[in-house]
Amino acid sequence: MPYLYLLPSGLFLALFVLWPAVQSFVLSFQRWDFLAAERPFVGGTNYADLLRGAEFWNSVRVSLGLVALSVPVRLVLALALALLLLRETRVNRLVRGVLMLPGVSSAVTVAVVFSWIFNTDLGLVNLLLGRLGLGRPDWLGSLELPLLVLAVVVVWKQLGYDVLVYIVALQAIPQAYLEAARVDGASRWQSFRHVSLPLLAPTTFFLLVMGVLDAFHTFTLVNVMTRGGPALATDVLVNLLYRTSFVFFDIGKASALAVLLFGLLGTLTALQFYWIGRRVHYENS
Numbered sequence: 001m002p003y004l005y006l007l008p009s010g011l012f013l014a015l016f017v018l019w020p021a022v023q024s025f026v027l028s029f030q031r032w033d034f035l036a037a038e039r040p041f042v043g044g045t046n047y048a049d050l051l052r053g054a055e056f057w058n059s060v061r062v063s064l065g066l067v068a069l070s071v072p073v074r075l076v077l078a079l080a081l082a083l084l085l086l087r088e089t090r091v092n093r094l095v096r097g098v099l100m101l102p103g104v105s106s107a108v109t110v111a112v113v114f115s116w117i118f119n120t121d122l123g124l125v126n127l128l129l130g131r132l133g134l135g136r137p138d139w140l141g142s143l144e145l146p147l148l149v150l151a152v153v154v155v156w157k158q159l160g161y162d163v164l165v166y167i168v169a170l171q172a173i174p175q176a177y178l179e180a181a182r183v184d185g186a187s188r189w190q191s192f193r194h195v196s197l198p199l200l201a202p203t204t205f206f207l208l209v210m211g212v213l214d215a216f217h218t219f220t221l222v223n224v225m226t227r228g229g230p231a232l233a234t235d236v237l238v239n240l241l242y243r244t245s246f247v248f249f250d251i252g253k254a255s256a257l258a259v260l261l262f263g264l265l266g267t268l269t270a271l272q273f274y275w276i277g278r279r280v281h282y283e284n285s
Helices: 002-027 045-052 054-084 090-104 107-117 124-131 146-171 175-183 188-199 201-216 220-225 237-246 251-275
Strands: none
Touching (some): 002 251, 054 146, 054 201, 090 146, 107 146, 146 220, 188 201, 201 251, 220 237
């Protein structure tokens, strides 16, 4: 019976995840443009073209930059807000719900709204900065600032989920540990630093891994707000994959790029488990 219950989900995964992944791997060794009847085998040509091209390495750099700008901020802000909203009060419950709204909002809507907020001439941010005499930066048109804007939007959209996960983890900490620390004369900060924070390590590690994956899969915000520009300054790997597939119709090279992205994410995740995961202490282990 358990396998019967799992059958619908298993069929869905097989048809819409595993089989397309296998097909992408096969297509990565072929040349195809959607219209051609033939799919000639080209070996590793698609991979070689990508690895020799500047666009691929630029997209890797941009994607890693987005990770560096968004993930640490997400974790620090989420933990701080979780500590503030930990008590079960009506106000705290309301604020938690408000924080979750960006996460369930349409990514296209969020991108359009923030495009107006950071508009050079009419945006709210530049309106406030202008009144303070701080100038009007070209947030989405310069080479340095668009990636920072995208990081801000990513953090804003995903923060609520991280906060709720941290709240659940904080509430799961046995009160006996904190009471023992207070009996030993530990201050509130010392209790947090030496008791709560180590016990939150599995949660932090989970959110770190998920944050890196989320940042690498950011596409809609980029496509709506910047389309990878200006001058490829926000051309993340998924945006490059989309452009290769549905603008240039080079399906073989796009499939190779998907395989490389899968390998890169797998490598990053493995490194996180090797460097950080093995240092994480699990209470019941």
